[in-house]
Structures are given as C-alpha cells and as structure tokens.
Amino acid sequence: MERAIRADLTSMSGSHVPLRRWLLPVLAAAAYPFLLNSYSAIAHAGNDSAEFLQRLALHSTASALMLAAFAVPCLALASLLRLDKSNGFEMRFLRRLLHIAAATPPLYVLATQLAAAVGVRKYPNALWCSVWVLVAAVTWRRLRTTRCSENSHPDSIVDKWIPAFRVVHGIAAPTLLLVFLAAHLANHLAALWSVEAHQSLMKLLRLWYRATWVEPAVLGLCVAMIATGLVLVAFHTRTGGDRYRTVQTTAGAYLAAFMLAHTSAVLWGRSVHIDTDWLFASGGPAGLLFGTSYYLIPYYPLAVIAVSTHIALGLRIVMLGHRIQPTVAARATYAVSTLGAVAAVVIATALLGVHIA
Numbered sequence: 001m002e003r004a005i006r007a008d009l010t011s012m013s014g015s016h017v018p019l020r021r022w023l024l025p026v027l028a029a030a031a032y033p034f035l036l037n038s039y040s041a042i043a044h045a046g047n048d049s050a051e052f053l054q055r056l057a058l059h060s061t062a063s064a065l066m067l068a069a070f071a072v073p074c075l076a077l078a079s080l081l082r083l084d085k086s087n088g089f090e091m092r093f094l095r096r097l098l099h100i101a102a103a104t105p106p107l108y109v110l111a112t113q114l115a116a117a118v119g120v121r122k123y124p125n126a127l128w129c130s131v132w133v134l135v136a137a138v139t140w141r142r143l144r145t146t147r148c149s150e151n152s153h154p155d156s157i158v159d160k161w162i163p164a165f166r167v168v169h170g171i172a173a174p175t176l177l178l179v180f181l182a183a184h185l186a187n188h189l190a191a192l193w194s195v196e197a198h199q200s201l202m203k204l205l206r207l208w209y210r211a212t213w214v215e216p217a218v219l220g221l222c223v224a225m226i227a228t229g230l231v232l233v234a235f236h237t238r239t240g241g242d243r244y245r246t247v248q249t250t251a252g253a254y255l256a257a258f259m260l261a262h263t264s265a266v267l268w269g270r271s272v273h274i275d276t277d278w279l280f281a282s283g284g285p286a287g288l289l290f291g292t293s294y295y296l297i298p299y300y301p302l303a304v305i306a307v308s309t310h311i312a313l314g315l316r317i318v319m320l321g322h323r324i325q326p327t328v329a330a331r332a333t334y335a336v337s338t339l340g341a342v343a344a345v346v347i348a349t350a351l352l353g354v355h356i357a
Contacts, residue, residue: 030132085240308340
C-alpha cells in the first residue's frame with residue numbers, strides 16, 4: 001500500500017520527482033503567517049489565563065507553533081538537499097522555487113512592507129497564502145506538462161560574466177563585513193547585557209557608519225551583494241552542486257531577501273523621523289514575544305545563522321583554492337557556522353527581553 005501511494009505521488013508530479021518533495025515546503029511557506037498569528041493568539045491567551053496548568057499548556061502550544069515557523073525554511077533546505085543533481089528544466093525550476101521558500105521569513109516581512117505601502121495592510125496574509133497556493137498549482141501543472149530533459153546550452157550571455165560577478169561578490173562581502181556588519185552584530189550582542197549598553201555602543205558606532213562617505217558606501221556594498229548574489233544563485237541552481245554549495249546558495253537567497261527587507265525598513269523609519277534603535281528592532285516596549293512584531297522572531301536569528309554559514313562556506317572555497325586540506329577547511333567551516341549559531345541565540349535572547357544587567 002505504501003509503495004502504491006509513493007508511486008502515485010511520483011506520477012502526479014509528472015516526472016521522477018515525488019510531489020511531497022516540493023509541495024510540502026511550498027504549503028509550509030503558504031501557512032507561515034498563520035503559524036505566527038496562531039502563536040500570538042495562544043501566547044496572549046496563556047498570559048491571560050489564571051490557572052497554572054492551562055497557562056503551561058497554552059505557552060507550550062505557542063512555542064510549538066513558533067518552532068514550526070522556524071522549521072519552514074529548514075524544510076525547504078532539506079528538500080533541496082534531496083533533489084536530483086541533473087540540469088534539466090524541471091530540476092532547475094524546483095531548485096529556484098525551493099530557494100524562494102527557504103527565504104520565507106524575510107520575504108514575508110518584505111511582503112507586509114509592500115502591502116502597507118500600497119494600502120492593503122489588512123490583507124497581507126490572505127494575499128501571501130493566495131500567491132503560494134497559485135505557485136503550487138502552476139508548478140504542479142508545469143511539471144505535468146514538461147518533459148524532463150537535460151539542458152545542453154548555456155542559459156545566457158551572463159554566463160561569460162560569472163567570474164567577474166564572483167570577484168565583485170568576493171570583494172564586496174569582506175568589505176561590508178569589516179566596514180559595517182561585524183560592528184553591527186557586536187552592537188546587538190551587547191544588548192544581552194542591557195539595552196543601555198546597546199544604545200551607548202550604537203551611538204558610538206553611528207559616528208562611523210553614518211558618516212557622510214561611509215553610509216553611501218555601505219548601501220552601495222549592499223546593492224552589489226544583492227545583485228551579484230542573485231546572479232550567482234541563479235547560475236549555481238542550474239545544477240545541484242554538492243551539499244556545501246546548496247547550503248551556501250540557500251543562505252545567500254535568505255540574506256538577499258533579508259537585506260532588502262531590513263534596509264527598506266530602516267530607510268522608511270528614518271524617512272518618517274523614527275529612530276531605528278533597539279526599540280525599533282525589538283518591536284517597541286512590548287517586545288517581540290507579546291507585541292505586534294512577533295513575526296520578527298524567526299526573521300532575525302535565522303539571518304545571523306545565514307550570515308555566518310554563508311561566510312563560512314565562502315571561506316571554505318577560498319581555503320580549498322589555496323590547497324588547504326579539505327578536512328581542515330571543513331573544520332573551519334563548522335567552527336564559523338557554530339559561532340554564528342551561538343551569536344544568533346544570544347541576539348535572539350536579547351530581542352526576547354532577557355538582559356543580564
């Protein structure tokens with residue numbers, strides 16, 4: 001019976017790709033805002049409950065829903081790692097679709113910003129779900145009517161410029177890290193001690209990265225990173241590559257969406273004379289846990305993990321290019337990624353309102 005069900009799922013997708021392999025991540029992305037909204041409603045109900053056991057049950061359910069929201073991009077990545085490595089149209093299409101699904105948290109934030117900008121603030125969740133359901137329907141239809149075939153021709157003239165894009169991306173990344181990102185992350189890490197420590201360090205750092213010539217350079221580096229990064233993701237998703245490359249491009253897709261969403265939010269806040277300080281990042285005095293900005297809970301820590309992972313895998317490529325042993329390069333990759341995961345936990349803890357001082 002189980003074999004028959006698997007065969008049916010495979011035949012429905014129109015090829016050798018099981019339907020569950022791509023449909024589950026897409027449906028999870030469609031359900032993402034409802035997981036967050038359910039978390040908020042149940043968490044508030046838990047706060048209002050007078051009975052300990054009921055409060056415990058409600059908070060446990062809310063935590064499970066938030067963990068499910070964190071799992072949405074992880075599900076897309078897991079599916080990506082299981083896809084066939086061929087370069088046919090079907091595989092290329094699915095890889096790119098799953099890269100988009102892996103960037104669900106920042107794309108959802110960006111979607112809410114766009115909805116507010118065009119005056120449909122009340123309907124972003126319905127629109128979000130409708131778009132993903134439409135994407136699922138179009139994908140299913142397209143895979144049923146498209147034969148799996150190998151692509152023997154280069155995609156475009158852009159292929160000739162891929163080495164140049166790599167060079168620009170490789171120069172922009174460490175420059176942005178040294179000029180801005182390292183200090184910015186250190187600033188957020190200081191918030192674990194106290195909000196005052198964060199604010200004091202932020203005022204000092206702003207003298208540097210808001211300087212007349214530094215700020216435009218930072219924005220230019222962000223644009224260069226996003227533009228070249230998207231081109232490289234499109235290039236590398238034509239074939240699957242190894243697991244390291246897949247994780248690197250997935251982290252890069254998440255970062256591109258995050259940089260778009262985060263930069264636009266900060267620039268909007270400054271345009272309406274809002275100080276984009278700790279309260280702006282953490283959702284105001286109510287905080288992320290029980291305020292109206294609960295949808296930022298997965299958004300921030302996953303971005304820090306994506307940054308460290310993307311840097312670590314880029315460092316691995318450089319080390320292998322200099323003929324360093326693969327085992328040494330792998331250990332360095334895991335060390336940098338682990339350090340980023342620890343930083344993500346620290347920053348998330350501070351954003352959730354925990355301060356040592």
